[in-house]
Amino acid sequence: MSLDRSSVTMQPAATPPASSRTPWKPSIAAEVAKVAANTAVNAEYRHLVVDCSEVAASAQPGQFFQLLCPHPAGEHPFLRRPMSLYGADPVKRQVEFLYKVTGAGTRGLDSIEVGGTLDIMGPLGQGFTLDPKWRHIVAIGRGAGLATLAPLAKAAKANGTKVTAIFSARRPELLVSVDLFKGHGADVVPVTDAEQTSGPGNVERILRGLIAEGKCDAFFTCGSSRLMRVQQRLAIEFGLPGQVAMEQQMACGIGLCYCCVRDFNVGGEIVNRRVCWDGPVFDLLEALP
Amino acid sequence: MIKPFSIDLSVNVGGLKLRNPVMPASGTFAEGLDKVIDFNRLGAFVTKTVTRELRAGNPLPRVVERPGSLINAIGIPSKGVPHFIEKIIPQYAAYEPPLVVSISAPTAEGFASLAAELSLPGVSAIEANISCPNIEEDGKAFAMRAESAEKVTHQLRAATKLPLWVKLTPNTGDIAEVARAAEGAGADAVVVANTFLSMAIDLKTFKPCLGNIMGGLSGPAIKPIVVRQVFQCAKAVKIPIVGCGGISSAEDAIEYMLAGATAVQIGTATFLQPAAMVGIIDGLEMFCLQREITSVTDLVHGVVIEEADDQDLAWLSPPT
Numbered sequence: 001m002s003l004d005r006s007s008v009t010m011q012p013a014a015t016p017p018a019s020s021r022t023p024w025k026p027s028i029a030a031e032v033a034k035v036a037a038n039t040a041v042n043a044e045y046r047h048l049v050v051d052c053s054e055v056a057a058s059a060q061p062g063q064f065f066q067l068l069c070p071h072p073a074g075e076h077p078f079l080r081r082p083m084s085l086y087g088a089d090p091v092k093r094q095v096e097f098l099y100k101v102t103g104a105g106t107r108g109l110d111s112i113e114v115g116g117t118l119d120i121m122g123p124l125g126q127g128f129t130l131d132p133k134w135r136h137i138v139a140i141g142r143g144a145g146l147a148t149l150a151p152l153a154k155a156a157k158a159n160g161t162k163v164t165a166i167f168s169a170r171r172p173e174l175l176v177s178v179d180l181f182k183g184h185g186a187d188v189v190p191v192t193d194a195e196q197t198s199g200p201g202n203v204e205r206i207l208r209g210l211i212a213e214g215k216c217d218a219f220f221t222c223g224s225s226r227l228m229r230v231q232q233r234l235a236i237e238f239g240l241p242g243q244v245a246m247e248q249q250m251a252c253g254i255g256l257c258y259c260c261v262r263d264f265n266v267g268g269e270i271v272n273r274r275v276c277w278d279g280p281v282f283d284l285l286e287a288l289p
Numbered sequence: 290m291i292k293p294f295s296i297d298l299s300v301n302v303g304g305l306k307l308r309n310p311v312m313p314a315s316g317t318f319a320e321g322l323d324k325v326i327d328f329n330r331l332g333a334f335v336t337k338t339v340t341r342e343l344r345a346g347n348p349l350p351r352v353v354e355r356p357g358s359l360i361n362a363i364g365i366p367s368k369g370v371p372h373f374i375e376k377i378i379p380q381y382a383a384y385e386p387p388l389v390v391s392i393s394a395p396t397a398e399g400f401a402s403l404a405a406e407l408s409l410p411g412v413s414a415i416e417a418n419i420s421c422p423n424i425e426e427d428g429k430a431f432a433m434r435a436e437s438a439e440k441v442t443h444q445l446r447a448a449t450k451l452p453l454w455v456k457l458t459p460n461t462g463d464i465a466e467v468a469r470a471a472e473g474a475g476a477d478a479v480v481v482a483n484t485f486l487s488m489a490i491d492l493k494t495f496k497p498c499l500g501n502i503m504g505g506l507s508g509p510a511i512k513p514i515v516v517r518q519v520f521q522c523a524k525a526v527k528i529p530i531v532g533c534g535g536i537s538s539a540e541d542a543i544e545y546m547l548a549g550a551t552a553v554q555i556g557t558a559t560f561l562q563p564a565a566m567v568g569i570i571d572g573l574e575m576f577c578l579q580r581e582i583t584s585v586t587d588l589v590h591g592v593v594i595e596e597a598d599d600q601d602l603a604w605l606s607p608p609t
Contacts, residue, residue, distance in 0.1 A: 256559065
């Protein structure tokens with residue numbers, strides 16, 4: 001059950017290689033964007049909006065950017081930081097990110113004020129694909145994975161596909177993207193550690209209910225290996241497709257350096273793939289935790 | 290009256306003519322970069338190193354950052370020679386810049402047979418990455434010693450008629466002597482240099498930061514050391530030198546050329562700014578225009594060393 005690239009893909013068509021015959025145009029931008037907003041959404045997450053070029057704003061759900069974060073006092077983040085796309089607006093020419101301040105890079109992001117600048121590079125990688133035949137999909141995420149899944153809400157609505165989102169967090173107040181999904185007509189099922197509803201057993205029970213009601217034509221997931229394994233098992237049992245967005249430490253972000261490889265099970269054979277270039281979205285059944 | 294002024298950026302690196310002196314460093318370049326930069330602007334392409342044996346690469350983590358630098362231990366993942374010939378070489382056929390193929394092998398014999406097999410149409414030069422461990426010498430890199438560098442270069446020379454570039458390691462006591470040995474054995478150019486053997490330890494876990502324990506240091510932090518090595522090699526050999534180490538701007542590239550490099554390779558800078566190479570080419574042209582330098586080759590080994598009187602150098606003498 002490989003990821004069907006012939007279905008309606010949300011990726012821009014592959015750019016033909018530059019040659020002497022066709023004038024060359026970039027399909028990935030490396031540019032200095034202007035920060036339009038950088039605000040806290042809850043105790044952990046911040047919402048960053050930047051004004052950018054048409055190329056950058058053409059980003060699709062599941063794709064990511066490499067951000068060259070400013071240096072916070074006393075720290076020297078050297079590499080760019082990969083950041084999932086939280087939203088893209090080609091008309092307003094904006095891209096959005098949701099980040100949690102955890103290290104030198106995100107501490108640098110935290111310091112940028114509105115009107116300031118940020119060096120962004122993207123859109124990068126292979127995003128989610130939506131089959132027009134799918135009537136109802138399930139999006140399951142935890143932690144920062146909720147931000148990665150967020151752009152699916154708008155894309156699914158445009159595709160005429162209903163979404164049930166099962167969102168997991170430690171505490172209810174740390175859930176993000178809930179209003180965004182509800183705003184696009186999705187059903188949101190919050191599960192939390194605090195309420196003891198986030199365990200794989202309970203999530204499996206919810207999923208079996210959705211499958212029985214015919215509300216799960218495909219799984220979309222990010223942010224939890226435990227929840228991914230539940231979906232893999234159900235995908236095999238019921239013959240359902242699925243896609244997972246994966247993470248890995250990155251350097252170049254564009255397929256050059258082979259630092260972000262992961263193992264995948266492709267028809268029983270273990271193959272190495274670059275998360276930045278071959279992913280970050282992969283076939284659910286090929287992914288290994 | 291203002292005369293029309295045109296800048297000649299072309300250089301000749303050991304028999305290979307390049308439209309400009311800027312190219313990627315091996316291992317930091319792949320076809321995907323064509324989504325960010327126009328490949329036809331580059332002086333040359335340099336592939337990731339190909340080996341005969343299939344290599345999976347090193348355990349993760351494969352990179353760790355330090356101030357102004359990056360340590361990597363990727364481990365030269367390689368899908369072998371047939372894959373390289375069928376899939377990689379044709380990717381560059383549609384472009385104008387020449388293709389330089391980087392090769393590595395654990396023995397001198399292995400280097401020679403790989404160079405012979407890859408001397409194919411579509412390949413313009415061979416870059417022998419002799420910074421890798423030599424299994425015939427207890428794992429020491431070929432380029433750590435003049436004798437082993439000479440032996441492997443000699444065998445490579447007999448195996449290919451293509452321009453032969455030999456990539457040296459900076460992890461040696463006397464890089465100029467190694468460069469001289471490579472020149473004597475028939476190298477058409479030397480690439481100076483590669484990454485510095487290094488290590489980083491995580492203070493939370495007390496474990497090495499890299500899966501391979503040790504790795505190669507690159508980035509702006511190493512630039513002054515490699516500029517010195519290029520300068521030393523330029524005094525020792527007549528063949529062209531390709532400078533490589535921490536270059537991220539046109540100014541860095543010019544510094545390398547003044548020290549003695551005919552061309553430069555850009556590696557880690559591309560990870561931070563994917564269009565770095567194009568910016569460096571534009572910056573080189575602008576510098577030449579401003580300084581009224583008609584040919585970029587006029588910069589090569591242009592460093593001005595003034596004769597110092599004995600008093601200036603007195604501090605260098607050992608105390609008596």
